[in-house]
Amino acid sequence: MDDVNAYMEQLGYQAREASRQLRRVSTAEKNAALEAMADAIAKQRAMLQAENAKDLEAGKANGLDAALLDRLQLSDKVIDTMIEGLHQIAQLPDPVGEISDMRMRPSGIQVGKMRVPLGVVGIIYESRPNVTIDAAALCLKSGNAAILRGGSEAIYSNRALAACIRAGLTAAGLPQSSVQVVETTDRAAVGRLVQMADYVDVIIPRGGKGLIERISQEARVPVIKHLDGICHVYIDKDADVDKAIKVAFNAKTQRYGVCNAMETLLVADAMAAQVLPPLAKLYREKGVELRGCERTRAIIDAKPASEEDWATEYLAPILSIRVVDDVDAAMDHIARYSSGHTESIITENFTTARRFLAEVDASSVMVNASTRFADGFEYGLGAEIGISTDKFHARGPVGLEGLTSQKWIVLGDGTIRK
Numbered sequence: 001m002d003d004v005n006a007y008m009e010q011l012g013y014q015a016r017e018a019s020r021q022l023r024r025v026s027t028a029e030k031n032a033a034l035e036a037m038a039d040a041i042a043k044q045r046a047m048l049q050a051e052n053a054k055d056l057e058a059g060k061a062n063g064l065d066a067a068l069l070d071r072l073q074l075s076d077k078v079i080d081t082m083i084e085g086l087h088q089i090a091q092l093p094d095p096v097g098e099i100s101d102m103r104m105r106p107s108g109i110q111v112g113k114m115r116v117p118l119g120v121v122g123i124i125y126e127s128r129p130n131v132t133i134d135a136a137a138l139c140l141k142s143g144n145a146a147i148l149r150g151g152s153e154a155i156y157s158n159r160a161l162a163a164c165i166r167a168g169l170t171a172a173g174l175p176q177s178s179v180q181v182v183e184t185t186d187r188a189a190v191g192r193l194v195q196m197a198d199y200v201d202v203i204i205p206r207g208g209k210g211l212i213e214r215i216s217q218e219a220r221v222p223v224i225k226h227l228d229g230i231c232h233v234y235i236d237k238d239a240d241v242d243k244a245i246k247v248a249f250n251a252k253t254q255r256y257g258v259c260n261a262m263e264t265l266l267v268a269d270a271m272a273a274q275v276l277p278p279l280a281k282l283y284r285e286k287g288v289e290l291r292g293c294e295r296t297r298a299i300i301d302a303k304p305a306s307e308e309d310w311a312t313e314y315l316a317p318i319l320s321i322r323v324v325d326d327v328d329a330a331m332d333h334i335a336r337y338s339s340g341h342t343e344s345i346i347t348e349n350f351t352t353a354r355r356f357l358a359e360v361d362a363s364s365v366m367v368n369a370s371t372r373f374a375d376g377f378e379y380g381l382g383a384e385i386g387i388s389t390d391k392f393h394a395r396g397p398v399g400l401e402g403l404t405s406q407k408w409i410v411l412g413d414g415t416i417r418k
Contacts, residue, residue: 004184008192011147012199014177015120019145021175022117027094029172030141037137037168038086041079044164048074051160052129059153067257067315071127072154082133085377089137092381095401096143099409107418110411115404117143119201122193123385124149124215126207129157135204136165136179138385142403145178147200149193151207152185159183194219204386204398209313224398226363226389228313229259229341231371234330234356236347237270243368244275244346245282251344251370253286257315259387260342260364260374264310264320266330269295272323276300288317295323310337327352331359338362340389342374363389363396 041048052074059069095115102112121144123135132148139146150158162181169176182189194203197220204224205215212225233251235244251262267275272295280300283290291309292302302321309320310333324330327345334343344366345356353367364374374397376384381399388394394402 015145018177033172034090036171040164040167051156126151149182234266237268238349239346
């Protein structure tokens with residue numbers, strides 16, 4: 001334990017020193033490092049996949065389920081996406097140093113705000129080794145030093161990716177401690193990281209509900225997080241049937257084990273007979289288990305839905321369906337059971353759509369679009385470091401701007417207060 005504490009203290013000290021150096025690094029230097037990381041990953045593809053194979057083999061031996069193994073795999077597609085993400089983040093505008101809201105005060109001073117890095121960001125995540133690259137890239141571009149602690153199930157993959165990150169930093173002349181990957185799998189490292197308030201400015205956990213709850217309870221550092229993704233699609237009485245079927249099918253089946261997949265479908269009573277039978281057929285063809293309220297089961301074959309179902313994030317081919325009277329009943333259901341992640345309405349009624357956008361309390365609210373779009377890459381952020389359902393300081397997909405803060409700046413000319 002003492003060795004782990006000393007190791008984490010060293011990482012924290014080095015990260016704090018690197019964060020100070022990063023304040024004077026230019027956008028061009030940061031972009032050069034990102035491009036060099038992309039080149040290193042492309043050149044080391046075979047090595048990355050060989051190391052990843054060790055994690056996959058160990059994962060199978062330890063009984064990881066298919067969904068976790070899928071998240072763990074560094075396929076050619078995943079590697080290509082990491083490379084593309086690095087290129088995209090390099091091309092994004094650098095938020096650091098932006099000055100806004102400058103105004104002259106009667107005293108003669110000018111007052112405004114400057115966007116600045118948070119400082120040192122600790123990221124704790126499970127399974128997905130591609131998060132190592134996304135997190136490193138976003139933290140670096142936003143001027144933050146990063147301490148990355150991946151899950152033990154991805155240790156070989158993360159060490160290999162860390163080598164590519166160091167190569168990119170070195171090529172651009174930036175300190176290697178700008179991004180540090182925790183090398184130990186000891187769980188005590190997580191406990192220490194989330195309490196290093198002297199060195200770490202914010203913690204971002206990415207993983208299962210158990211991990212995030214633990215981090216939230218133990219942290220002495222601010223946490224940007226979401227606990228779960230109980231997302232809804234509501235098909236309004238004024239919905240276009242074809243759009244409704246297409247969106248509701250995609251929101252559930254495009255991918256199951258993700259936080260922005262729909263878990264509950266709400267359907268206005270006036271539309272239920274039109275949309276539920278064709279949707280049920282499509283869901284069954286994909287092997288989705290349906291659980292419905294009494295009004296749903298009067299129209300289609302489904303298992304009875306319990307109270308627990310409405311409050312469950314399945315992350316699996318299971319869908320709860322409830323027939324509701326109208327948009328007010330739909331919003332009442334969402335207010336009670338939503339995790340505040342992503343909610344969508346399908347309607348051609350502009351007034352109803354505006355009400356839904358204004359009244360539904362979630363980090364992303366959509367009209368005639370699949371909940372699967374609630375993602376930093378899809379929002380044009382290049383990548384995301386996580387999704388926050390908190391209301392301070394960032395909400396929704398957290399990209400470059402979410403990894404910065406603002407400070408007041410004051411300009412004078414020998415100006416004194418009278």
